[in-house]
Amino acid sequence: MQKIKTVLNWSSGKDAALAYYLLQQSNEYDVVELLTTVNNEHDRVVMHGIREELLDAQAKAMGIALQKIKLPAAPDDETYKAAMQHALAGLKEKGMHTAAFGDIFLEDLRLYREEQLQSVGFDAIFPLWKKDTRELVGMIEDAGIETMIVCLNEKFLGKEFLGRKIDRHFLNDLPAGVDPCGEHGEFHTFVYNAPYFSAPVPVKRGEEVYKAYTPANNDTDKWNTGFWFLDLTLDT
Numbered sequence: 001m002q003k004i005k006t007v008l009n010w011s012s013g014k015d016a017a018l019a020y021y022l023l024q025q026s027n028e029y030d031v032v033e034l035l036t037t038v039n040n041e042h043d044r045v046v047m048h049g050i051r052e053e054l055l056d057a058q059a060k061a062m063g064i065a066l067q068k069i070k071l072p073a074a075p076d077d078e079t080y081k082a083a084m085q086h087a088l089a090g091l092k093e094k095g096m097h098t099a100a101f102g103d104i105f106l107e108d109l110r111l112y113r114e115e116q117l118q119s120v121g122f123d124a125i126f127p128l129w130k131k132d133t134r135e136l137v138g139m140i141e142d143a144g145i146e147t148m149i150v151c152l153n154e155k156f157l158g159k160e161f162l163g164r165k166i167d168r169h170f171l172n173d174l175p176a177g178v179d180p181c182g183e184h185g186e187f188h189t190f191v192y193n194a195p196y197f198s199a200p201v202p203v204k205r206g207e208e209v210y211k212a213y214t215p216a217n218n219d220t221d222k223w224n225t226g227f228w229f230l231d232l233t234l235d236t
Contacts, residue, residue, distance in 0.1 A: 003030035006098045006125070007091050010034035010066070012050045012058060013189040014140055014147040014166055015102030015128060015181060020062075021143050022127040023100060024196065029125070031100065033065045035087060037080075040070035048188045049151050049209075049229040054201060057234060061197035067091070081116060088120045098123045104183050105130055133181040134171060141167040146193040146200070150232060154210075155225045156186040162208055162230040190232060206231035 006029045010016045023029045036055060037046040045055055052068075059066035067090075069083050088099070099122050103110055114124045128136060140147065149157075149164045156178050164170055166189055171180055178186045193200035209229045 004028060004098050005096045006031045006100050007033045007035050007096050008100045010036045012045050012048050012055050014145060014191060017145050017191040017194055018140055019100055019102040019127045033067055033091060034059055035067050037071055038068045039073055041073050046071060050190050053234055054232060057201045061199060061201060084116060085120050088122055097121060098125060100125045100127060102128055104128045104133060104181060133179055133183060137166060137171055137180050138168060144195045145191060147189040147191040149187045150190045150230045151188040152228050153186050153225055154228060159208060159228040162228055163205060202235040203232045204235035206233050
């Protein structure tokens, strides 16, 4: 059976990395391209804050083409939709009509993605959907995916968690109420090694940066907070 050509929405973090691993095991999907949103003002992965050069190093280690969607620091929904639909139209011309995501249980986000994809004739698949997040952390460790925290919401974790490796030991130190995979935005990660990397991505810890988040639409209860970022660089 011919595998289905698939584009994977690649965040540079653990969920996308595990989704790719599971797609490899399925023998049904062939991930031929990675798609990532990048802040065009700072050349960093949106939300994770990872430098573009590290994203490029991941794609090179995976041997997969990488397409970047360049967006302003705070794009409105229409700008995001237009950029995404333009990228998907180009992928469709290459014979793709399936997009994969590392989402786990956010129903509204899944519905949003599916609606946007259907408008351009794409199917959506979610390899991690509804799986227990503690079990997913074990799967990440067992698969040999090595990943560390590079961004965290100070409402949930202290900055001492920056640089922590995601494994079963991490679960022992996780505060109550924090999802093991950070599915509510508690933290984001960077994958520096995986069984499908040709070699680990060599990284060096840089400075720890604090940024306050400016609430939108007066949503201060949810977003009146700050984020800590670990600035990684390539260790060449």
